[in-house]
Amino acid sequence: MKKSDFHFDLPPELIAQAPLPERSASRLLVVPPGNAPFEDRGIRDLPSLLREGDLLIFNDTRVIPARLFGNKATGGRVEILIERLLPDNEARAQIGASKTPKPGSRITLDAGGEVEVMGRDDAFHQLRFHVDAPLEKWLVDAGRLPLPPYIERAPDAADSERYQTVFARHTGAVAAPTAGLHFDEALLDELRAGGIEFGHVTLHVGAGTFQPMRVESVYEHVMHSEWLNVGAELVQQVRRTRERGGRVIAVGTTVVRALESAMREGALQPFAGETQIFIFPGYRIQSVDAMVTNFHLPESTLLMLVSAFVGRERILAAYQYAVAQRYRFFSYGDAMLLFSKDAG
The missing domain is CATH 2.40.10.240 (QueA-like)
Known part of the structure; x- marks a missing residue:
């Protein structure tokens, strides 16, 4: 398996250079399991796409002006x-x-x-x-806010708020968990009213998230280390959700990395410490049933992670569709709702 197996062509003008006026105004590309057609929706449609008893898990890290x-x-x-x-x-x-x-x-x-x-x-x-x-x-x-290198402008006053999630609590990240940027208080209130539960993990996103893979063979890549905490309360929330037949839905790849790092013998366990977990096709993600995620860079480890979740051909087809439909890419861009390829 090679890095180039995860390449796609992206017109530069589709790289979002600034956030939309409202957090929850972003588009949402729904990628159902199997070969069902993609759906063009919006982030504000999430309450109708999820079910009562589902559990949304957010990363509550806070970005440092680093x-x-x-x-x-x-x-x-x-x-x-x-x-x-x-x-x-x-x-x-x-x-x-x-x-x-x-x-x-x-x-x-x-x-x-x-x-x-x-x-x-x-x-x-x-x-x-x-x-x-x-x-x-x-x-x-x-300090100054460390906007990603593909945002070709200096940070402004608005970034200090918009490059931070509304639920950020624990300081330590140098990059935002960007899937969480789409959620505002009004959307969170609507999800709560629909019987959706919320849980939190902490994973302090490191600068290594922007580093390109420097080897062609996927098997030779060594991931950067990041600190995470999956608490006992979250583990109990996941257990209760599973017992009642609800779905566990990660908001962002950082949540998936945290949860998979805390899996022991097929079960989620409390864990705090470092992770260098590298998830790519061939790895079976067991901790979540679906995820909300932004669009990722070509040939990146995050694109490999979502490829493991839905299948490489399926995700590349979705990205090709997103390019054709002029979705906005990367940190300040639009989002996807992905369902596991193993979903029934």
Whole structure:
């Protein structure tokens, strides 16, 4: 199985550069199981597409303003993208510079304060921040939102709200769980009124989610690591949903990755820790019956994940259809409702 097996042609103008005026105004492409025709719907149709007793699971991670700029002692410009916050005002981060800074060197930040380079591990540097507040709090005012690289504009004031889900609670992500961006309070209220239950996991999306696969063979790829928490309460919610015949529906691929990482001997178990799970065709996703997800990049690991869920040929046909119908792609784009190829 090769990376190129997951290629599709995408006209650049279909890459959404900004959110729609309303979160729940996005289109929704429904991909039923089997060979049933695709359906053009809207996110606001979700209450009629789901059933009383279904369980929607969201990722409640909160995006950090993780991008910073500064200067090395030599005067060279530096861009810092924090990957993960660590104790004692330290962080794991990517550094963009004409020449990689050495351990022990310091970077003067545009926002004030300094960064000390402690060391390097693969693509990430260990940094210590010398700033006038705890790092997480300091970043709220000093950092910039890390919009994905395919959004070809600078972040604006609206992004600070719209590149964050309305249910974001636990700070730690450097990219939004984008399927959740479609849900506003009015839609959530309507789903609740229809007897749909909500559950939450936390998976702090890392900068690695934007890294292209650098090997052609799928079997040689090593996934980046991300931290997650699947709590005991969520495990009980899933169990009760299954017992009453309801469906478990993930809002986003990050939820699927979290749940599958917490599967033990065919059953969901509480789990908190790191995951490097890589899901591609041949892997059987057992934790969910359906998922709401955005459209993903060609040849990406996320496209491989949804291919495992509905079948490679089926998902590529759906993407070809979406291109023809002028759906909007990627983080600020439209969504899909996918049903497992194993569904009855």
